[in-house]
Amino acid sequence: MGIRFPSAEWTAAFKDAINANEQYAKHGAGWTHGKVAYVVEPRPELGIEGDTAMVLDLHEGHCRGAVLTSAEAAEEAEFVIFAEYERWREVLSGEVDPTKAMMQNKLKLRQGHLPTIVKFVLASKELVRAACTIDTDYPG
Amino acid sequence: MASVELAPGASDNGLAIMMATMMSQNLEDHPERLATFERLGGRVAIVAEDADVALTMAFGDRRAIVYDGIVGIPDVTVRGSWELIADLSRMENGPFGLPDPKGEVNRTMARALREGRLRIYGLPAGLPLLARLGTVLSID
Numbered sequence: 335m336g337i338r339f340p341s342a343e344w345t346a347a348f349k350d351a352i353n354a355n356e357q358y359a360k361h362g363a364g365w366t367h368g369k370v371a372y373v374v375e376p377r378p379e380l381g382i383e384g385d386t387a388m389v390l391d392l393h394e395g396h397c398r399g400a401v402l403t404s405a406e407a408a409e410e411a412e413f414v415i416f417a418e419y420e421r422w423r424e425v426l427s428g429e430v431d432p433t434k435a436m437m438q439n440k441l442k443l444r445q446g447h448l449p450t451i452v453k454f455v456l457a458s459k460e461l462v463r464a465a466c467t468i469d470t471d472y473p474g
Numbered sequence: 475m476a477s478v479e480l481a482p483g484a485s486d487n488g489l490a491i492m493m494a495t496m497m498s499q500n501l502e503d504h505p506e507r508l509a510t511f512e513r514l515g516g517r518v519a520i521v522a523e524d525a526d527v528a529l530t531m532a533f534g535d536r537r538a539i540v541y542d543g544i545v546g547i548p549d550v551t552v553r554g555s556w557e558l559i560a561d562l563s564r565m566e567n568g569p570f571g572l573p574d575p576k577g578e579v580n581r582t583m584a585r586a587l588r589e590g591r592l593r594i595y596g597l598p599a600g601l602p603l604l605a606r607l608g609t610v611l612s613i614d
Contacts, residue, residue, distance in 0.1 A: 434556045437525050439488030448495045449503065449613040452563055 336471035339426070340374050340419075342402040344470065345388045349400035351464035352390070358460035359395035365457060366394060367450050368412030373405045377419045380473045387414075390461075413446030423472045426465040432458050476501060476511055478538045487542040489522060489559070490529040494540045496563055496611055510609045512536045516600070518607055519548035525556035531607070550600035554592035558583065563611040572605070 337344045352358055373387040385405030391398040408414055417425070421440040424430040433455055435441040443451065451458065478497045484490040501508060514533035521528040521544075530545040531538055544551075552559070566577025573580045586592035594604070 431556075433560045434525050435488075436492060437489040437522055437527050437556055437560070439486055439491065442488075442491075443495070447499055448492060449499055449563070452496070452560070453613050455560065455564070 336469040338471045338473065339423070340382065340386050340388060340402065344468065345400045345402045347468045348388065348465060349390070349397045351467050352392075352397040352400075352461060354467075355460055355464045358457060358464060361395075361460050362392060362454065362457035363395040365392050365454055367447070368392075369410070370413040370446075371405075371408035371411035371415065372422065373408055373414060373416045373444075374422055375416060375418050377474070380419060382419055409445065411445070413451065414444045415446075416442045416444050419474070423474075425462060427470070427472070428462060428466040432462055476508055476536045479540070481539050481541040481545075484529070484540055484542040487527060487529060489520065489525070489527040490540045490542055493520070493529060493531060493611070494538070496613075497538055500610060500613070507610055510606050511538070514538070514603065514606050514610070516549035516603050517546055518600075518603065519544050519551040520559060520562075521551070521553040522556040522559040523553060525559075527556070533603075533607075548596065550594065550596035550604050552592070552594050552604075554586065558586050558592045562608070563613050565608060565612060565614070567609070567612055567614045573608070 337347055369389050369391050371387045371389045373385055374382060376382055376384050387403050387405050387408030389403055389408050389411050390400050417440060421435060425432050425435050432441060478494050480490060480494050501511060517530055517532050519530045528543050530541040530548060561579050564579045566574040566580055568574030583592060
């Protein structure tokens with residue numbers, strides 16, 4: 335039985351997985367641009383009741399903290415990315431690359447500086463690789 | 475006053491949103507590029523073949539309008555995989571605003587051009603338009 339996504343437990347496991355990824359440490363070393371929030375849009379039938387957000391405190395190739403919170407609280411993050419639950423499942427399980435998903439409007443950057451995201455595209459891929467190492471139970 | 479706009483119907487096209495956002499934020503970050511932007515004239519189409527996404531950027535009168543799909547007759551058309559299209563803004567600039575031949579991304583792009591994985595139609599006539607667009611979109 336894996337860890338249910340999204341949950342506080344999964345968010346904590348994500349932090350550990352990021353910090354265990356040496357390639358993220360390399361490609362994210364120059365990241366000093368603040369927190370990144372992944373917001374999952376509601377899916378009440380799957381137990382996701384309001385907008386749920388994972389806020390990652392990323393800094394210089396490490397994740398200093400990761401919390402599960404509301405979308406409203408997540409707006410304090412410098413970068414806020416929204417998507418439906420199914421789209422996050424596709425991206426975080428490695429089925430779809432995050433940049434491709436953004437091109438297809440499956441992931442939406444609601445807040446933040448896109449050129450910075452593009453500059454750190456390799457670090458973004460490593461965040462996904464880290465997520466893929468988590469034994470995850472995706473509902474639905 | 476320079477402006478970048480999404481045409482009606484383009485707000486569901488992730489690539490169109492990304493290109494419009496990149497241009498706007500880059501012009502804010504690099505006001506010295508405004509002169510280059512204002513000299514842009516013509517249409518550039520971009521097709522990310524394996525993401526089923528295409529757009530057209532129409533330049534003129536110090537404006538850019540980004541359309542969903544191919545609209546009008548493009549002066550330059552760029553076709554390739556989504557990964558190569560995503561790398562367009564990561565190309566490294568060298569002296570005089572020309573691509574740096576030693577840049578890692580530039581070498582990848584040159585190889586893709588030679589192998590036909592990236593195709594650019596409308597050259598050499600469209601080279602000045604493409605070079606100026608590269609300057610405006612660059613995150614370098």
